[in-house]
Amino acid sequence: MREVKADWCVCTIPASILSQLDVQVSDTMKAAIRAVGYSTQVKIGLEFKRRFWEEDDHIYGGHSFTSQTIGLVSYPNNNMFGKGPAVLLGAFASDAAGLQLSGMTPEQRIETALAQGEVFHPQYRKEFMNGVAVAWSRVPWMMGCTSRWTDENRAQHYQNLVAMDGRLVLAGEHASYYGGWMEGSLLSSLDAITRLHKAAQEA
Ligand SMILES: Cc1cc2nc3c(=O)[nH]c(=O)nc-3n(C[C@H](O)[C@H](O)[C@H](O)COP(=O)(O)OP(=O)(O)OC[C@H]3O[C@@H](n4cnc5c(N)ncnc54)[C@H](O)[C@@H]3O)c2cc1C
Known part of the structure; x- marks a missing residue:
């Protein structure tokens, strides 16, 4: 295992995996990560x-x-x-x-x-x-094909999933409105670095 230190983190690990890791984030983000469903193709x-x-x-x-x-x-x-x-x-x-x-x-x-x-x-x-x-x-590093949000889950958790949480922000198809498409990952990355840039400027 390699340890890396950084001021900020953009985490692109799928929510299906992240929900099983011990991450130091707020309870609202933890709940959001757990709320993302995955398809079974x-x-x-x-x-x-x-x-x-x-x-x-x-x-x-x-x-x-x-x-x-x-x-x-x-x-x-x-x-x-x-x-x-x-x-x-x-x-x-x-x-x-x-x-x-x-x-x-x-x-x-x-x-x-x-x-x-x-x-x-x-x-x-x-x-x-x-x-x-x-x-x-x-597949151990995915454990699902693509994210599947329900309308209810999205209304309750989506903004908590994509918000800056301390020095961490999530990105990936699961953190977008285009789950299961590369476009979703790309749009999510732009959104994540925009949020991070703003947070870094205000820090
Ligand atoms: C069968 C299939 C067909 C698809 N067809 C299309 C298509 O035709 N067009 C299209 O636009 N999109 C398609 N997609 C969707 C597209 O591939 C995804 O939306 C996109 O790759 C997601 O990118 P991502 O960066 O969010 O996640 P990923 O590409 O899944 O990247 C997540 C990364 O996290 C890594 N990871 C997991 N666990 C850990 C860990 N513990 N520590 C460190 N790293 C970890 C994984 O190894 C992986 O590299 C398809 C997907 C599938 C599965």
């Missing part, structure tokens, strides 16, 4: 020997949506008509479906994606080569 990539969705089914990019756990199948919109192996998105699950897949082993997730995807494409089993699954709620 899971994505599964499936590699196949050939682009059968193009060659057999004439599908070029886009999605097949389903009410099954996988949510959808997304087809690559690059390298169309290419030869050899290709990867499609075999699942993009959210909410309860995301949690369901998160509770499985990676192998079980891939098997689920194959079983549910072959409803659309009977070629799945014959053409399958490899798969990879990411459940963001189980």
